[in-house]
Amino acid sequence: MSVQESLKIVPQGNVAVIEWDLVGEKVNKMSSPIMARFKELLQEIQGDSRYGAVVLISRKANIFIAGADIDEIKSMKKADDFRKAVQAGHEIFNLVEDLKIPVIAAIHGACLGGGCELALACDYRVASEDPATKIGLPEVKLGIIPGFGGCVRLPRVVGLEAALDIILAGKAVAARKAAKIGLVDKVVHPSILEEQALELARSLIAEGKGKRRKSYKPASPVDKFKDSFIGRPIVFKMAGAAVFKQTHGHYPAPPKALEVIRRTYGMGDRAAALAIEADGFCEVAVTDVSRHLINVFFMTEAVKKKTGVASGVKPLPIRAIGVLGAGTMGGGIAYVAADKGVEVRMKDISNDALAKGFEHARSIWDKLLKKRRISQHELTQRMNRVTGGLDYAGFGQLDVVIEAIVEDMKIKQRVIGETASKCKPDCIIATNTSSLSVSEMGKGHPNPENFVGMHFFNPVDKMPLVEVIRGARTSDVAVATIFELSKKMGKVPVVVKDGPGFIVNRLLVPYLLEAMFLLEDGMSIETVDKAYVEGVGMPMGPFRLIDEVGLDVCVKVAKIFHESLGARIELPPALDKFGAAGRLGKKNGKGFYKYDERGKSQGVDESIYGELGLGSPTDKLKTSEVVERGIFTMINEASLALIEERVVETPEEVDLAMIMGTGFPPFRGGLLRYADSVGTKNIADTLERYAIQYGVRFKPSKPLANMAKTDRKFY
Numbered sequence: 001m002s003v004q005e006s007l008k009i010v011p012q013g014n015v016a017v018i019e020w021d022l023v024g025e026k027v028n029k030m031s032s033p034i035m036a037r038f039k040e041l042l043q044e045i046q047g048d049s050r051y052g053a054v055v056l057i058s059r060k061a062n063i064f065i066a067g068a069d070i071d072e073i074k075s076m077k078k079a080d081d082f083r084k085a086v087q088a089g090h091e092i093f094n095l096v097e098d099l100k101i102p103v104i105a106a107i108h109g110a111c112l113g114g115g116c117e118l119a120l121a122c123d124y125r126v127a128s129e130d131p132a133t134k135i136g137l138p139e140v141k142l143g144i145i146p147g148f149g150g151c152v153r154l155p156r157v158v159g160l161e162a163a164l165d166i167i168l169a170g171k172a173v174a175a176r177k178a179a180k181i182g183l184v185d186k187v188v189h190p191s192i193l194e195e196q197a198l199e200l201a202r203s204l205i206a207e208g209k210g211k212r213r214k215s216y217k218p219a220s221p222v223d224k225f226k227d228s229f230i231g232r233p234i235v236f237k238m239a240g241a242a243v244f245k246q247t248h249g250h251y252p253a254p255p256k257a258l259e260v261i262r263r264t265y266g267m268g269d270r271a272a273a274l275a276i277e278a279d280g281f282c283e284v285a286v287t288d289v290s291r292h293l294i295n296v297f298f299m300t301e302a303v304k305k306k307t308g309v310a311s312g313v314k315p316l317p318i319r320a321i322g323v324l325g326a327g328t329m330g331g332g333i334a335y336v337a338a339d340k341g342v343e344v345r346m347k348d349i350s351n352d353a354l355a356k357g358f359e360h361a362r363s364i365w366d367k368l369l370k371k372r373r374i375s376q377h378e379l380t381q382r383m384n385r386v387t388g389g390l391d392y393a394g395f396g397q398l399d400v401v402i403e404a405i406v407e408d409m410k411i412k413q414r415v416i417g418e419t420a421s422k423c424k425p426d427c428i429i430a431t432n433t434s435s436l437s438v439s440e441m442g443k444g445h446p447n448p449e450n451f452v453g454m455h456f457f458n459p460v461d462k463m464p465l466v467e468v469i470r471g472a473r474t475s476d477v478a479v480a481t482i483f484e485l486s487k488k489m490g491k492v493p494v495v496v497k498d499g500p501g502f503i504v505n506r507l508l509v510p511y512l513l514e515a516m517f518l519l520e521d522g523m524s525i526e527t528v529d530k531a532y533v534e535g536v537g538m539p540m541g542p543f544r545l546i547d548e549v550g551l552d553v554c555v556k557v558a559k560i561f562h563e564s565l566g567a568r569i570e571l572p573p574a575l576d577k578f579g580a581a582g583r584l585g586k587k588n589g590k591g592f593y594k595y596d597e598r599g600k601s602q603g604v605d606e607s608i609y610g611e612l613g614l615g616s617p618t619d620k621l622k623t624s625e626v627v628e629r630g631i632f633t634m635i636n637e638a639s640l641a642l643i644e645e646r647v648v649e650t651p652e653e654v655d656l657a658m659i660m661g662t663g664f665p666p667f668r669g670g671l672l673r674y675a676d677s678v679g680t681k682n683i684a685d686t687l688e689r690y691a692i693q694y695g696v697r698f699k700p701s702k703p704l705a706n707m708a709k710t711d712r713k714f715y
């Protein structure tokens with residue numbers, strides 16, 4: 001890459017336009033050579049009296065500057081490496097701030113992390129009103145804090161509350177919102193962004209207006225109070241409590257950012273403030289949490305470059321897809337596809353179901369419209385991409401059909417055969433089944449090479465994972481096409497072999513069953529759920545999750561697992577009592593928790609203990625045991641699925657699938673990274689102990705026992 005070509009000054013009269021357009025890269029990012037080049041250009045401008053103002057602009061399609069080069073961050077190991085990098089950044093951004101002439105950032109597209117911090121060091125910010133424009137500081141998502149002056153400058157520009165809102169959650173805001181909070185000075189149509197930035201530059205020169213250091217001025221009495229010496233501690237305290245509620249203390253970056261902002265807000269001495277920021281940055285950058293979060297980032301980035309098959313296999317082009325069944329999953333799949341520009345034809349056997357499918361999609365777009373994330377025109381455009389009916393009209397033109405009807409092998413096989421007869425010969429049919437065999441189902445297709453699994457997670461619009469399931473006769477082209485479609489739908493695909501529960505449910509089901517054993521051993525629902533949410537960092541506890549999925553579904557799947565996987569999947573005796581008691585979970589308001597008509601949780605349903613014949617919970621087991629029994633069970637199953645059965649090929653795929661499909665805490669790097677941090681010997685020994693105490697379901701698998709001999713790691 002030529003740094004000279006990547007960043008250059010293009011003079012426009014007496015305005016120096018610095019163009020960012022990294023050669024050979026899709027995005028503009030800040031690596032050391034690029035920053036050195038930028039510094040050179042700033043020094044050149046400083047020494048050239050011709051110039052009266054500077055405009056920073058990107059020549060990339062939808063990126064201003066995406067942030068620091070994460071490859072570089074990943075390669076740094078010691079606090080000292082980080083310190084050098086942030087100090088270099090501070091020096092360059094100070095140069096921008098201290099330049100004798102005004103600097104204007106003309107922002108179109110992603111302006112994130114270091115990009116946003118650079119914009120903050122400028123005197124003025126003009127942004128394009130375009131959905132691609134997003135300005136923010138996502139650093140905490142990588143376990144770090146803004147380290148190029150963001151913690152110091154953002155609060156100064158937009159005030160404490162708005163800055164904390166962005167920094168602590170790692171948020172990015174759209175142009176209008178940025179203008180509302182004072183992060184940008186002007187919002188313009190993208191076609192006139194450059195013109196407007198130049199005009200501003202020229203008028204500043206003409207009026208002889210030079211530098212400015214924008215500082216936040218609270219307008220309302222409430223805002224004035226919040227920014228006062230009495231109000232600020234209250235704002236910090238509330239923000240700290242909110243962070244803790246969200247992270248349960250597992251993520252060090254947000255509290256560190258909060259501390260840095262608390263210590264530097266209102267500080268006159270810039271150098272001292274930036275030094276505090278640099279210290280804070282170095283402290284969190286060397287943590288395991290940050291290392292894990294960066295790894296997860298790289299794993300998801302790597303998927304974007306993959307095809308799911310060996311090189312040379314090309315996916316078929318996808319323009320239009322069909323969705324069979326407009327229920328919970330079908331409606332969600334139709335929404336996501338249409339949202340990403342794919343034409344969708346839904347088919348159901350009931351008009352009511354179709355109407356609900358449309359309504360489901362519509363309600364999500366309505367919410368986006370309300371939040372101004374999409375325009376009315378975009379909403380109409382997206383809605384128009386979805387059509388539906390009770391027959392197969394239009395199926396002859398479809399490239400892919402995704403089946404999401406009732407979970408019944410016979411019905412699915414029949415419907416798949418019928419669908420294939422209405423479609424063109426190379427149309428790929430994919431099933432969204434969660435528990436049935438894809439290979440077996442493929443027998444319903446006249447040409448099973450064109451049949452594959454495409455397993456989405458509920459809710460489809462929120463859960464990023466798609467398991468692409470290769471059946472016994474599935475062709476490479478079918479896998480490649482569904483892999484590509486998943487990416488097109490903004491999902492993270494992982495190719496898995498056919499088998500009970502594929503990879504995610506395969507690991508999740510024994511974990512959920514273990515929660516029921518814990519209940520039978522006298523643990524309370526709240527204690528178990530709390531141990532997993534607060535202790536482990538799961539997004540919800542196992543009982544809450546069972547309620548979400550539906551107790552009937554869980555019981556059915558557990559039995560299928562027990563039949564196919566044997567003694568390892570032991571069924572808790574309580575399992576058969578749910579059906580009789582009419583407990584279905586959230587969908588009928590009656591599960592481990594009670595729910596009102598709107599589905600809002602009303603706390604644990606205490607009557608369940610008596611109903612299952614358990615008596616009052618004693619909560620006598622230690623939290624460590626509660627956690628180990630669930631998590632080590634998953635690790636045990638993962639060792640078999642990965643090493644012996646090769647359901648997936650690599651530990652990365654297990655981790656990615658569990659993070660994206662179940663919300664397994666990313667700060668732990670995934671299930672198997674976590675296993676490595678605990679040690680396979682430790683895990684196998686503990687499982688042996690539980691096997692003696694509670695039964696064979698805990699017996700370490702052969703591959704795990706083997707690894708334990710030398711304490712070998714998964715990675």
Ligand SMILES: NC(=O)c1ccc[n+]([C@@H]2O[C@H](COP(=O)([O-])OP(=O)(O)OC[C@H]3O[C@@H](n4cnc5c(N)ncnc54)[C@H](O)[C@@H]3O)[C@@H](O)[C@H]2O)c1
Nearest residue numbers: 325326327328329347348349353404405407432433434458
């Ligand atoms: N709900 C989940 O959490 C979840 C998650 C992943 C996968 N799945 C799988 O997705 C599939 C659908 O599940 P769901 O929860 O959306 O079910 P659902 O009951 O909400 O929807 C099924 C829809 O299919 C329609 N249907 C039934 N027979 C049909 C036919 N012959 N042709 C066209 N439409 C027909 C029904 O009218 C209904 O609208 C199942 O295979 C399920 O295992 C479900």
